Amino acid sequence: MFEVLPPLSPDPILGLSAAFKEDTNPDKIDLGVGVYKDEQGNTPILTSVAKAQKILLEQETSKAYISPQGNQGFIDGMLSLLLGETSQVRMANRVAAVQAPGGCGALRILSELLVRCSEKVRVWVSDPTWxxxxxxxxxxxxxxxxxxxxxxxxASIRFDAMMETLRKTEKGDVVLLHGCCHNPTGADLTRDQWDAVLELAQERGFLPFLDVAYLGFGDGLDADAYGVRLMAENLPEVIIAASCSKNFGLYRERVGLAAVISNNSQTRDITQGQLQYVARGIYSMPPSYGGALVDIILSDEALTKEWIGEVDAMRNRMQSLRSMLVEKLNENGLDRDFSFVEQQKGMFSFLCISPQQVQAMRDEHSVYFVDSSRVNIAGINKQNVDTLAKALVSVL
Ligand SMILES: Cc1ncc(COP(=O)(O)O)c(C=O)c1O
Incomplete structure (x- = not known):
């Protein structure tokens, strides 16, 4: 049976992690895998999450299955974060949603739902995309x-070219947009650009598919939801895949949300059933634990405040690392403008260097990141930033 399967090339990020582990250089730097790291290079459990875990341990009385749509408190809390407290589409009962196993699970459920609408659906993704x-x-x-x-x-967005291509879309096409903190480039649309994309969606009739994996890591929780809310409140249909991996630090617990905004509440009810049917056909029901933690945090005022403070701290730290890197590059005499790194948002930036230069960073300086030149900004810290800047100056 299995002899027919062709070998696949190894995942570049996992290969990079393995090579990093084997490297014996004490000054090696890992800017590969997309997880947040603190100043000590750890990916800690957020304090708000640790408190919620204690509460859950005391409250949980059963490990019986949860329902295919997941934890309703979690869904409501997430919809408030994404769409705002006063969302008109929610009040009009136009939002169907299920808890999903991570942002990946949400992306897959929504893709399966689109196939059920039509096998001919075309999904337009950014070049590059995650x-x-x-x-x-x-x-x-x-x-x-x-x-x-x-x-x-x-090192900037090709907005005119993007719009020119999207002008060729047809009704029934789907356009995937990164809600904020574009992965891999870190380059986000401005508010004016979001407004222009909305106008184009209204004109061409394409369906926006918003992937929101870094809410709060750009300019703040509300500011980062600008594009999502704009589309949600002004179009008849929008789909949203959200992840709690980064902003709640719940990577391994697999927590996300798949939401569909439809034309009216009747279609919403049918879509809710369809989403649950799709989930049932893939994994039956989502894991309970992570969603329960998010529910505990978002339904408690003090814990929510604490969590927002932690998201703010992660964002501010990454922003300061961006500035620190640019400053160190200038100090080390780099005659190329890297100020774009400071303007970009979230966890990633493209350094816009060649694959050969990326290889040289690895071979000559033990600095590890993928060939596209995407770096995880959170992998930088006060101890390694000088080494990193010197290495970059040397390969450039
Ligand atoms: C753009 C984007 N979307 C979705 C995800 C999904 O994340 P997860 O499945 O870990 O929640 C990620 C994770 O890296 C991402 O970068």
């Missing part, structure tokens, strides 16, 4: 197309 979008959406059977997004030469 590598995992391709298997998550493509393996569901949807056709993938790309729209221009980022110019490595100028």
């Amino acid at each position: 590598a995992n979008h391709i298997p998550l959406i493509g393996s569901a059977g949807l056709q993938l197309e790309t729209y221009p997004y980022f110019d490595k030469e100028t």
